[in-house]
């Protein structure tokens with residue numbers, strides 16, 4: 001399988017604080033890769049650097065064989081940040097149309113992508129409401145729809161299911177797995193939710209800016225003699 005994302009010896013500090021320390025990893029095309037770790041571990045900093053929103057102090061990141069940051073990659077990376085960047089005075093549909101217009105999509109494609117993404121996140125009925133009238137969960141769902149709007153090859157989702165009810169969380173995961181299997185999308189997800197970790201093909205556990213362990217869910221459970229992911233995480237932290 002081809003490598004879609006390659007991270008080589010990436011370090012980053014904010015002031016005196018080392019937030020990422022010598023991170024090396026590669027992510028294969030058509031896989032779901034999870035970054036798991038406690039609050040403040042450095043997950044968001046890492047995903048922002050993959051997207052090209054922040055620069056490493058040392059090391060390099062390549063996405064689809066291009067060095068990041070690179071404007072050409074914007075079409076190919078869908079990013080859902082932790083905080084929603086939405087236009088509150090616009091309706092859900094206007095938000096989607098605006099973000100779709102930033103990409104190389106014709107009118108018919110924009111219409112088709114809005115219908116697909118809104119349906120995926122269960123917002124079709126609410127598209128004509130202004131975003132200021134949306135609940136927190138609806139805003140998260142709209143942000144997820146926006147991340148998918150240009151049909152990117154790579155999806156980078158920073159805690160996408162926070163504030164989303166279990167039923168919709170289930171259907172979103174089903175779709176992420178379909179996107180991976182049928183469309184070969186590469187998906188990076190950060191999460192605190194250990195049962196989501198189990199759905200990833202590969203996991204990197206991050207703590208204090210370092211990858212403390214990585215592998216498939218099965219490999220990690222075997223390595224740490226754990227029956228579930230909470231245990232893997234606790235045991236991995238102890239053995240650091």
Ligand SMILES: Nc1ncnc2c1ncn2[C@@H]1O[C@H](COP(=O)(O)OP(=O)(O)OP(=O)(O)O)[C@@H](O)[C@H]1O
Pocket residue numbers: 014019037038039040041042043044045046082
């Ligand atoms: N722009 C910044 N300036 C200074 N410190 C920062 C900045 N961004 C992040 N940090 C610090 O870097 C560390 C890692 O933050 P980061 O947001 O990457 O963690 P995280 O693993 O994503 O946490 P969470 O799960 O809570 O989102 C934290 O200590 C945070 O306070």
